Amino acid sequence: MKNIRNFSIIAHIDHGKSTLSDRLIEYCGGLSQREMSEQILDSMDIERERGITIKAQAVTLDFERDGQTYQLNFIDTPGHVDFSYEVSRSLSACEGALLVVDGSQGVEAQTLANCYTAVDQNLEVLAVINKIDLPQAEPDRVKQEIEDMIGIDATMAPLVSAKTGQGIEELLDLLVDKIPPPEGDPNADFEALIIDSWFDAYLGVVSLIKVINGSIKEGQKIKVFSTQQSYLADQIGIFSPKKIAKKELNVGQVGYMVAGIKNIQGAPVGDTIIDSKNDTSKPLPGFQKVLPKVFASLFTVDSDEYEKFRDALSKLVLNDSALIYEPEVSDALGFGFRCGFLGTLHLEVVRERLEREYDLNLISTAPSVQYQVVKTDGEVLDCDSPSQLPALSNVNEIREPYVLATILTPKDYVGNVITLCTQKRGTQKEMTYFGNQVSIVFEMPLAEVIIDFFDRLKSTTKGYASIEYNITEFKASNLIKLDVLLNNDVVDALSIIIHKDFAMSRGREVAKNLQKLIPRQMFDIPIQVALGSKIISRETVKALRKNVTAKCYGGDITRKKKLLEKQKEGKKKMKQFGRVSIPQEAFLNYFNSGEK
Amino acid sequence: MKDSLLNNTPLSLYIHLPWCETQCPYCDFSITTDPVNGNDAKLAEAIIKDISQSNHLIAGRKFKTVYFGGGTPSLASTESIKYILDSIKDKFSSTEIEITLEMNPNNVSNDKVDELLFAGINRISLGVQSYNNQELQALGRSHNKESAIQATKALKGINSTIDLMYGIEKQTSESFTKSLEKVIQAEVNHLSLYQLAIEPNTIFYKKELLLPDEKEIEKIERVAKDLLEKNGYKQYEVSSWAKPGFESQHNLNYWQFGDFLGVGPGSHSKISNEQEIIRYRKIKPLEGYIKNQRSTDLRAICDNELDMDLAMNLLRIKNGLEKKDLTISLPESFLEKYQKGVDEGLLLKNKIGATKRGYKFLNETIQLFF
Numbered sequence: 001m002k003n004i005r006n007f008s009i010i011a012h013i014d015h016g017k018s019t020l021s022d023r024l025i026e027y028c029g030g031l032s033q034r035e036m037s038e039q040i041l042d043s044m045d046i047e048r049e050r051g052i053t054i055k056a057q058a059v060t061l062d063f064e065r066d067g068q069t070y071q072l073n074f075i076d077t078p079g080h081v082d083f084s085y086e087v088s089r090s091l092s093a094c095e096g097a098l099l100v101v102d103g104s105q106g107v108e109a110q111t112l113a114n115c116y117t118a119v120d121q122n123l124e125v126l127a128v129i130n131k132i133d134l135p136q137a138e139p140d141r142v143k144q145e146i147e148d149m150i151g152i153d154a155t156m157a158p159l160v161s162a163k164t165g166q167g168i169e170e171l172l173d174l175l176v177d178k179i180p181p182p183e184g185d186p187n188a189d190f191e192a193l194i195i196d197s198w199f200d201a202y203l204g205v206v207s208l209i210k211v212i213n214g215s216i217k218e219g220q221k222i223k224v225f226s227t228q229q230s231y232l233a234d235q236i237g238i239f240s241p242k243k244i245a246k247k248e249l250n251v252g253q254v255g256y257m258v259a260g261i262k263n264i265q266g267a268p269v270g271d272t273i274i275d276s277k278n279d280t281s282k283p284l285p286g287f288q289k290v291l292p293k294v295f296a297s298l299f300t301v302d303s304d305e306y307e308k309f310r311d312a313l314s315k316l317v318l319n320d321s322a323l324i325y326e327p328e329v330s331d332a333l334g335f336g337f338r339c340g341f342l343g344t345l346h347l348e349v350v351r352e353r354l355e356r357e358y359d360l361n362l363i364s365t366a367p368s369v370q371y372q373v374v375k376t377d378g379e380v381l382d383c384d385s386p387s388q389l390p391a392l393s394n395v396n397e398i399r400e401p402y403v404l405a406t407i408l409t410p411k412d413y414v415g416n417v418i419t420l421c422t423q424k425r426g427t428q429k430e431m432t433y434f435g436n437q438v439s440i441v442f443e444m445p446l447a448e449v450i451i452d453f454f455d456r457l458k459s460t461t462k463g464y465a466s467i468e469y470n471i472t473e474f475k476a477s478n479l480i481k482l483d484v485l486l487n488n489d490v491v492d493a494l495s496i497i498i499h500k501d502f503a504m505s506r507g508r509e510v511a512k513n514l515q516k517l518i519p520r521q522m523f524d525i526p527i528q529v530a531l532g533s534k535i536i537s538r539e540t541v542k543a544l545r546k547n548v549t550a551k552c553y554g555g556d557i558t559r560k561k562k563l564l565e566k567q568k569e570g571k572k573k574m575k576q577f578g579r580v581s582i583p584q585e586a587f588l589n590y591f592n593s594g595e596k
Numbered sequence: 597m598k599d600s601l602l603n604n605t606p607l608s609l610y611i612h613l614p615w616c617e618t619q620c621p622y623c624d625f626s627i628t629t630d631p632v633n634g635n636d637a638k639l640a641e642a643i644i645k646d647i648s649q650s651n652h653l654i655a656g657r658k659f660k661t662v663y664f665g666g667g668t669p670s671l672a673s674t675e676s677i678k679y680i681l682d683s684i685k686d687k688f689s690s691t692e693i694e695i696t697l698e699m700n701p702n703n704v705s706n707d708k709v710d711e712l713l714f715a716g717i718n719r720i721s722l723g724v725q726s727y728n729n730q731e732l733q734a735l736g737r738s739h740n741k742e743s744a745i746q747a748t749k750a751l752k753g754i755n756s757t758i759d760l761m762y763g764i765e766k767q768t769s770e771s772f773t774k775s776l777e778k779v780i781q782a783e784v785n786h787l788s789l790y791q792l793a794i795e796p797n798t799i800f801y802k803k804e805l806l807l808p809d810e811k812e813i814e815k816i817e818r819v820a821k822d823l824l825e826k827n828g829y830k831q832y833e834v835s836s837w838a839k840p841g842f843e844s845q846h847n848l849n850y851w852q853f854g855d856f857l858g859v860g861p862g863s864h865s866k867i868s869n870e871q872e873i874i875r876y877r878k879i880k881p882l883e884g885y886i887k888n889q890r891s892t893d894l895r896a897i898c899d900n901e902l903d904m905d906l907a908m909n910l911l912r913i914k915n916g917l918e919k920k921d922l923t924i925s926l927p928e929s930f931l932e933k934y935q936k937g938v939d940e941g942l943l944l945k946n947k948i949g950a951t952k953r954g955y956k957f958l959n960e961t962i963q964l965f966f
Contacts, residue, residue, distance in 0.1 A: 522957050545813075547958070547960055548834060548955070548956065549834075549958075556864040556877070557905065557909070558864075559624075567959070571963070
């Protein structure tokens with residue numbers, strides 16, 4: 001046990017966490033050269049393409065030093081704000097964490113938040129300066145920043161380049177020396193914590209577990225504490241990152257367990273596993289359950305695909321316990337699901353996975369937050385969709401969730417950030433200078449954060465600013481519902497709840513956006529934005545004047561046919577609303593403000 | 597299928613002569629800018645061989661029309677054209693069938709026309725495109741206004757058709773009207789009037805063009821309609837106008853879904869027999885075709901595709917076709933889709949054809965069958 005080290009890597013997106021993991025795996029011989037493919041741990045297509053990590057994963061590596069073999073259990077964590085709950089979960093299985101900071105950029109808000117979590121959980125945090133091979137790297141400035149902002153000693157921080165492999169050995173030495181081995185009693189009753197569970201089509205539920213006390217043997221009869229259900233631990237083992245079966249997992253070790261559990265609710269994340277005969281034990285402290293922050297409805301473009309969609313969702317949640325959904329019917333779009341997500345990135349990821357892995361064409365409504373509606377009779381409703389909003393005459397007050405957002409930005413962009421946050425109904429709470437970096441704390445409505453805030457923050461700060469936020473409270477707000485009428489009919493799926501002060505300007509933007517996003521058709525399409533029965537903005541998609549190709553080729557119609565087939569294919573990806581065809585991107589982008 | 601079996605589908609012959617002096621920036625046809633250099637005789641030989649090897653496809657039928665297209669067929673020697681026609685005369689359905697040849701205005705002289713008529717050509721298609729020098733230059737054409745007028749005059753009294761284009765860069769309805777008036781003055785009995793389309797694989801495709809806007813195009817189309825109708829021309833297809841009785845028999849055969857045998861490099865064929873309808877094309881390289889008249893891309897039209905092909909051709913005919921005039925019995929699936937179009941007001945109820953609205957949005961209408 002004294003040779004075990006359980007650690008995580010905390011890093012902002014693009015600061016090189018996945019590349020660093022690859023180098024560590026390579027150095028310890030976890031995979032042969034042939035098996036190395038870039039960014040091994042990011043196994044989903046979307047993770048690789050977007051360069052982000054969504055699910056936590058674990059790898060056990062053997063590191064030889066001075067004739068001793070150290071077992072390094074590395075638990076990879078997501079770096080995006082939407083997935084911060086995965087981070088705190090992964091951290092609780094560790095005794096230490098590597099804080100990886102890009103030597104050319106410095107500390108970012110998300111890193112800061114995760115780092116505080118690690119410090120709170122009593123982890124040994126080691127700073128590592130990465131991307132030292134870049135000519136613009138400034139290790140000394142970044143070290144100073146780490147000390148100023150996080151308060152940990154960075155003088156010893158190893159300078160590494162995950163890209164070239166420079167400094168990796170030094171990093172491993174430091175890791176072994178500084179991160180303490182896990183504590184726990186090898187002779188006590190078996191107790192393990194479920195760090196993560198996912199569904200494998202062949203094995204059923206696979207759980208990533210950390211043995212806290214005692215040990216588990218292959219074939220042992222175990223019990224999941226919360227459900228009191230017993231299972232046979234058919235397979236146990238470690239990831240190297242290939243799955244390697246073991247006869248036994250001992251105290252302090254992190255590995256996998258397959259126990260014939262059929263659905264993911266059977267092995268909830270944060271639950272405790274004990275021996276089936278043990279009925280006296282108290283559970284280990286688990287994790288706080290995450291609640292969705294962002295809501296949107298998903299519909300299939302082709303209404304015949306509803307069944308397929310329902311099937312796909314039920315499979316997807318097997319691997320994504322943070323996603324919640326319930327059936328919904330829209331007058332305009334038919335049958336679909338109202339879904340709750342951790343954030344807008346989570347929404348995008350889920351939509352993309354459904355489309356890609358399950359071959360669906362989906363339409364998503366504008367993301368919304370959950371409001372509290374106080375009715376005139378005193379009843380308080382939770383309302384996460386414009387369609388759930390009761391008639392305004394029955395509403396006493398609408399409250400919306402507020403967040404405390406911490407934004408880190410280079411000082412040159414402070415003005416831009418403040419302007420943006422103020423436009424987004426934010427109130428400045430704090431501002432602290434750390435050398436070149438500034439930390440600004442704003443209180444703002446969550447609804448303003450989830451709609452085109454990240455993109456505008458990035459562009460107004462040339463990509464340098466980062467944000468971290470937490471919901472603090474619900475506050476009464478002057479909110480109203482905007483309806484959109486296409487061809488004189490209300491499309492319920494396009495309604496949005498917004499602050500009254502913005503109704504006029506957003507109404508104009510929405511109408512203008514839709515005019516650009518809806519292709520011209522055989523007839524004029526009036527677009528109207530209404531506040532109650534009052535039309536506040538209108539635009540028209542002018543009818544096509546004609547659509548006919550005058551040319552005929554000497555009998556060769558193949559090219560023309562291909563062209564028309566392509567047009568038809570494009571049309572299939574549009575939702576038919578009465579006579580009007582609305583493309584997917586109209587639903588995705590109509591609510592964004594034109595400002596960048 | 598044996599040659600002796602009767603095939604009632606009308607059959608046309610398309611002969612592709614690929615030479616051009618220059619590559620036009622809007623053209624995506626199978627052409628070569630190599631000089632003819634005596635290859636016309638060799639190609640004529642290959643074409644005759646190709647036709648004689650196609651007996652099983654001709655299946656005892658006679659050609660209702662012959663069309664020399666290109667490229668610029670007028671670049672080939674009259675001897676080679678006469679040689680081809682002489683060799684296949686026995687395959688014509690009558691001595692009076694329509695035999696068209698495309699010409700570039702630069703190649704038109706009284707002598708050349710006389711030679712061609714003697715060779716057996718009885719209809720000339722003149723690729724004028726415009727009578728405005730600035731527009732001709734924008735199109736990269738090798739002829740100019742003077743040679744176009746000269747050529748038009750030389751064809752007076754001869755059964756001929758003129759190709760005219762609109763939507764050319766910097767074109768206005770005024771400049772177009774002037775061109776159209778020249779066509780009318782020449783008293784040709786047929787006009788192919790089509791809008792410049794920017795096709796992939798053309799020089800224009802990669803360029804930023806300042807094309808006339810939608811309103812100007814509409815104005816041009818209105819002027820064309822008024823002027824042509826006033827002078828006795830009638831539109832019978834999307835891009836075809838004719839004086840009564842002078843409709844292009846060859847093109848009508850395409851649109852009525854007749855068969856066509858294509859010979860020459862890169863030419864397309866459509867042949868039906870009792871079991872199926874096949875499409876194929878000849879290989880494109882001239883040298884290769886001269887050596888071996890290989891077919892390629894051969895495929896049978898499957899059910900759904902047949903609906904599309906039918907729609908793409910039949911619905912181009914203005915005012916529709918009487919059901920009794922159809923040479924093919926329409927499949928059930930086609931008729932089902934057709935009914936949907938009738939319901940939407942895009943297709944005619946008692947004939948096979950598009951309504952005024954369906955014709956205006958023909959691309960949308962056709963997509964009902966995809």
